[in-house]
Amino acid sequence: MALKLLQPGLQPAGQFDMVDGTTLRGGEWVNAATAGGSEVAAADVTQVGPLSGGTTSLAFAPGAKSTTSGGPPVDTQVFGGLADEGTTEYGTSFGTVIGAAVGKGTGYGTSSTVGVVTVGPQTTTGSGKVTVWHAPGLYGVSGLPATGGAVEPLSGLAVNKLVYSASSTGYLGGAGMTGAGSGLVGIALGTVRDTSLVSTTATAAGASAQVEFYALYLKAL
Secondary structure (H helix, E strand, O other), X not given: OOEEEEEOOOOOOEEEEEOOOOOOOOOOEEEEEEEEOOOOOOHHHHOOOOOOOOOEEEEEEEOOOOOOOOOOOOOOOOOEEEEEOOOOHHHXXXXXXXXXXXXXXXXXXXXXXXXXXXXXXXXXXXXXXXXXEOOOEEEEEOOHHHHOOXXXXXXXXXXXXXXXXXXXXXXXXXHHHOOOOOEEEEEEEEEEEOOOOOOOOOOXXXXXXXXXXXXXXXXXX
C-alpha cells in the first residue's frame, strides 16, 4: 500500500507534522489543520519557522478536500494533497534487507514473509511528519485509499472519471462516494499492471497480469 510518484510535480508541498494518532496508508488526501493542546511535535515544527504557531501549529490529517457541505465543489476550499506514507522505497529509516535465515526467508506470499525485511520504523514514525504532494501530475495509489471506498472506489473507476476524496478517511473514489465535505481531487487513468522491467513479470511467466496500483491525474489546487 503506497503512493507512487509516476510523473508528479517537481517538488512536494513540503514535510509537515501529522496530527497525533493518525494512521497513514499512502495515497489518501490529507488536509491542513491547526493542532494544539496535547499535540506532540518536534521543536522545529512548533517553535520555529514560518509555519509555527506557538500553542497551535499547522498539522495534517486524512479528510475531505473541502470543508463546504452540500456536495463536491469545483474549487479547493482547503490546502492539502496526497500523503506519502513513508513505508516503501526511500520511506524507511534504514531501508530493507534482502535475505533471511534459511526456512524463514523463502516461499510464496507477500514480501514481508519471503525475505524482504524492513529495517527501522517508517519515516512517519521516526519523524512524526508526512510528505504532502500537491502539484498537478500523475500519481499511483494502492491499498485502502484506492479500494476502500464504500461506493465507487478508485479501483473501479473507468478512464477519465472524476476522482473525489471521501469526507473523513481521505480515501479516493468516484462521484457516488461524495457527500457533505467531499471534494474533487483529479481524473482516473485506470490500472497499472506488471510495471517491473527487472524481474520476470506475472505475464511473462504465463500467468495473468497483476494489478499493482491505480493511476490518477491530480488536479491543481
